[in-house]
Amino acid sequence: MNPPNWQTYLVTQASLSEGRSTLEIVEAAIAGGVDAVQLREKDTDARRRYELGLEVRELTAEAGVDLIVNDRVDIARAIDADGVHVGQSDLPVAVARGLLGSDAIVGCSASTVAEAREAEAEGADYLGVGTIYGTTSKDVDPEQDGVGPERVAAIADAVSIPIVGIGGITADNAGSVVEAGATGVAVISEITAADDPRAATEALAQAVETATPIENGGIANE
Amino acid sequence: MNPPNWQTYLVTQASLSEGRSTLEIVEAAIAGGVDAVQLREKDTDARRRYELGLEVRELTAEAGVDLIVNDRVDIARAIDADGVHVGQSDLPVAVARGLLGSDAIVGCSASTVAEAREAEAEGADYLGVGTIYGTTSKDVDPEQDGVGPERVAAIADAVSIPIVGIGGITADNAGSVVEAGATGVAVISEITAADDPRAATEALAQAVETATPIENGGIANE
Incomplete structure (x- = not known):
């Protein structure tokens, strides 16, 4: 496959959606132009992730949006996702x-x-690099500062595969992450917890689109 | 494949092993004649389950013991297990x-x-029926009485595939489960928390072996 060239990447987490369904958030993100969706839902059992995944697959397939499953290769295959995202555990x-x-697309989280x-050596197609900024969305210390765009x-x-930054990214700071060398940004809360998830996606896409990647030895301009 | 004809079935759970490693418990159970091992380790991340699974696969393959992975079809494939066991979630x-x-062997938990x-209609090769007796090994109410051998x-x-009873089974009560119609019994604590896991496995096997299944079309004593 071609390396994923995503600018905006939604990672789902129903517990942060202010009572709205994951499907509703995904639908809004698609309307806002999101490039990829990762079915995460870490606190949900496999049966529910599978059932939800089938519905998200339908929405994303219709829209031509890539669907990635967090951690579970079996669920990715069962719902015919485009790939999987694995962490260090x-x-x-x-x-x-x-x-x-x-x-298939195989992505991997990397913080160093x-x-x-x-x-990259094991064959990852892209990296999720973070936590960029301290965040409460994932299982990290909410007080930590994050690795920052410098790590990106x-x-x-050091690598030639695409990078999406993740962790505490907003429309305000997304530009710095892209300028540091990321192809795009992955978010949970910025879209999922937004008053208007569609507008939040559009703002994020706009921020990535208008950022100017640094012209140097990284992947920015290759 | 032939329907599994297991008499004794160990379900692993490191947290109940009194400080001994899962490998040590599996090794002792194999020495005691266990017929199947299920890699459960629900509280362990996928990477560790995979790594541990590779080691358990080596031990079980050498001994000709079937290896089943709880829940994760991807890990089952990755370690070349004989099959998977899925619950209702x-x-x-x-x-x-x-x-x-x-x-592959596909087993399923059923309590009704x-x-x-x-x-059975979906293609399960065997059933894990329980919780037979109130137990603290799994995520059930420790105060509950369990469904009892009557449910077995x-x-x-109602079905024609083999049944293993699970939940609170010991060498003392295993006979009743087999007499009710189970082919064998699955245990966590009875082997994993035993002072002598090998002797505990032998005692369990002996109890199953000497139990007399009711000779008729299914229900125990009709």
């Missing part, structure tokens, strides 16, 4: 690749240059 | 079967006749 990239084949290099720049310099 | 039996193919019939008898009457 999930199945190794090479194992996920072996199960899904070469046509070493993790990024290893994921360091990783972009 | 996991992927549906038919989906697991579709992902694993007809040669309706669940048992549905699992009712389910054995």
Whole structure:
């Protein structure tokens, strides 16, 4: 497959959606032009993730939006997702690749240059780099500062696969992440918890679109 | 495949092993003659379950013991397990079967006749029926009495696939479960928390072996 060239990437988490359904959030994000959706829903059992995944697959397929499943390769296959995203505590990239084949997208979370290099060597198609800014969306210390756009720049310099920044990204700071070398940004709260998830997606896309990637040895301009 | 004909079935859970490793418990159970091992380890992340699974696969393959993975079809495939065991909150039996193919063993938890019939209709190879006796090993109310051997008898009457009873089973009460119509018994604590897991496995096997299944079309004593 071609390396994913996503500018905006929604990671789902029903518990942050202020009572709205994940489907409703995904629908709004698609209307707002999101490029990829990751079915995360970590606190939901496999049966529900599978059932929800079938519905999200229908919406994303209709819209031509890529669908990635967090962690579970089996659910990704069962709902015919485009790929899987694994973290450092999930199945190794090479194992996920072996199960899904070469046509699937396999992404990996990396917070250091070493993790990024290893994921690329194992065959990852893209990296989720973060936590960029301190965030309460995922299971990280909400007080931490995050690795910052500097880490994106360091990783972009070390690998040649696309990077999406994740963690505490908003329309206000997304530009810095892209300028540091990311292709796009992944968010949970910025879209999921927004008053208007569609407008939030559009604002994010606009911020990424207008950012000027630094012209250097990273992946920005290749 | 042939329907599994297990008499003793160990379900792993490191947190109940009194500080011993899961590998150590599995090794002792194999020495004691266990017929099948289910990699459960619900409170462990996927990476660790995969790594541990590779080691358990080596031990079980050497001994000719069947290895089943709880819930995760992807891990089952990645470690070349013999099959998967799904609960009512996991992927549906038919989906697991579709992902694993007809040669794999697919088991399903059932606590009612309706669940048992549905699992059989979807293609399950065996049923784990329980909770038989109140137990603290799994995520059930420790105060509950369990469905009892009567439920095994009712389910054995309704389906034609093998049944293993699970939940609070010991060498003392295993006989009643087999007499009610189960082929064998699955345990966590009885082996995992035993002072001597090998001896506990032997005692369990002996109890199952000497129990006399009721000789008729299904229900225990009719």
